[in-house]
Amino acid sequence: MFNTLSGRFLVLTIVFVMLAEIFIFIPSISRFRVEFLSARIERAQIASLALLADEMLSPELEEELLENTAVFNVVLRRNATRELVLTSELTQPVHDTFDLRSATTWDLISDALSRLADPRIRVIRVIGEPRLMGGSLIEVTLQTQDLRNAMINYGLRIFILSAVISAFTALLLFLAVRIVMVRPINRVIQHMKSYALSPEDARQIIQPNAKISELKEAEVALQTMHNQLTGALKQKHRLAQLGEAVSKLSHDLRNILSTVQLLSDRMESSQDPLVKSLAPKLITSVSRAVTLTESTLHFGKAQEPSPQIRQVELYQIVEDVIVNERMWVAGKNTIISSSVPRNMIVSADPDQLHRALSNLVRNARQAIDLQGTEGTINVSASQDAEMWLIDVVDTGLGLPKEARSHLFEPFRGSVRRGGIGLGLSISQELIRGHGGEINLLWSNAKGTKFQIKLPK
Ligand SMILES: Nc1ncnc2c1ncn2[C@@H]1O[C@H](COP(=O)(O)OP(=O)(O)OP(=O)(O)O)[C@@H](O)[C@H]1O
Numbered sequence: 001m002f003n004t005l006s007g008r009f010l011v012l013t014i015v016f017v018m019l020a021e022i023f024i025f026i027p028s029i030s031r032f033r034v035e036f037l038s039a040r041i042e043r044a045q046i047a048s049l050a051l052l053a054d055e056m057l058s059p060e061l062e063e064e065l066l067e068n069t070a071v072f073n074v075v076l077r078r079n080a081t082r083e084l085v086l087t088s089e090l091t092q093p094v095h096d097t098f099d100l101r102s103a104t105t106w107d108l109i110s111d112a113l114s115r116l117a118d119p120r121i122r123v124i125r126v127i128g129e130p131r132l133m134g135g136s137l138i139e140v141t142l143q144t145q146d147l148r149n150a151m152i153n154y155g156l157r158i159f160i161l162s163a164v165i166s167a168f169t170a171l172l173l174f175l176a177v178r179i180v181m182v183r184p185i186n187r188v189i190q191h192m193k194s195y196a197l198s199p200e201d202a203r204q205i206i207q208p209n210a211k212i213s214e215l216k217e218a219e220v221a222l223q224t225m226h227n228q229l230t231g232a233l234k235q236k237h238r239l240a241q242l243g244e245a246v247s248k249l250s251h252d253l254r255n256i257l258s259t260v261q262l263l264s265d266r267m268e269s270s271q272d273p274l275v276k277s278l279a280p281k282l283i284t285s286v287s288r289a290v291t292l293t294e295s296t297l298h299f300g301k302a303q304e305p306s307p308q309i310r311q312v313e314l315y316q317i318v319e320d321v322i323v324n325e326r327m328w329v330a331g332k333n334t335i336i337s338s339s340v341p342r343n344m345i346v347s348a349d350p351d352q353l354h355r356a357l358s359n360l361v362r363n364a365r366q367a368i369d370l371q372g373t374e375g376t377i378n379v380s381a382s383q384d385a386e387m388w389l390i391d392v393v394d395t396g397l398g399l400p401k402e403a404r405s406h407l408f409e410p411f412r413g414s415v416r417r418g419g420i421g422l423g424l425s426i427s428q429e430l431i432r433g434h435g436g437e438i439n440l441l442w443s444n445a446k447g448t449k450f451q452i453k454l455p456k
């Protein structure tokens, strides 16, 4: 209940209304005290007027007058020379004197609060102005008990009233929040839930109709997002179907091509010189076609398995890659070297890192081959607090412009004859699986530098 929006509103409203009531209570309790005392003074003034008729009252009458007025003494100063005085015996000495004529608001408030706070019964003297110009000053002595009881009563009534008001306000606000906010929010939540169940179903997409502008904005944003998502899902679905079709096609094509490969091998032994001379070209083309279909099939096998990361010696992996690649440059002057520190240990899946590095080094070697002269390839490594950095630099002819725009996209990055355009995209996928990435640092007519970043 208190974790819901409307529940919170309920509690907060009660707290705030009560707080507001405290601010109202303080001045009004001081007002109440002044009025109580003024009423006593007024009654005392009337009682003392009996002295005007008869200067010597009988002690019984005097006592009765004072009892009715609920004070011990009254002194009414009529003018400079005349005073009317009613007296009876005090039960205890006068504890304090309050002059209502000169008290400031703050005095009145603090006197009222200290009266409330002090449960002891005291005798106090109160000085006030006589009513209707009946004299210049009037003074009464009285006990505090009645005053305090009346103040407590008054305070209780105010408290009950404010409790009722705040409960009522809170209830109204609670209902208002339910209707105005919680219901529309629930509607959005319901939509999100049912959308999540069947995101392809366009009917589940929310139609914005909230009246509160912030909520409406949220609904519109949600609608846009769902529309895009549904679109993307359909697209993905279509691509998946297409991919499946391509895989089947590649599969059958590979079988057909294998037969052609077999047959074209035989052509080499043909007696016909024309056939014999064409055979090698045919064989190369066919095997290229076979490689293409195989790679496509391989790529179609969806995701790479997630990497089995462990501590591996980078030096050893780079050495294996280089040894393999050197076989291709046998007899040429191209130099493939490594300057990876011997003791460098990295966290990676050794097979996957090997494949990614092989692709980079092979691309570099092919770029040098294309250039036609010899060149150098160097693999180096360094590290900082967060990353291992593995660099592959070559002196090949640089990346062709067309290759750059789709460098890491499958089947699109290749501009090389015989290239499929999968090498970099597969390598990128493998390294991303490690939480790292491959970047092209620079490339120009003098060469190219790729970098693998592996997080620690
Ligand atoms: N070191 C490099 N120097 C120059 N060009 C490069 C280099 N590395 C990649 N390229 C260019 O980027 C293209 C894409 O490379 P990628 O490895 O993705 O595909 P590919 O080598 O053409 O084919 P695959 O690797 O699938 O057999 C290459 O065709 C080549 O033109």
Ligand SMILES: [Mg+2]
Binding pocket: 359, 362, 363, 422, 423, 424
């Ligand atoms: Mg390649």
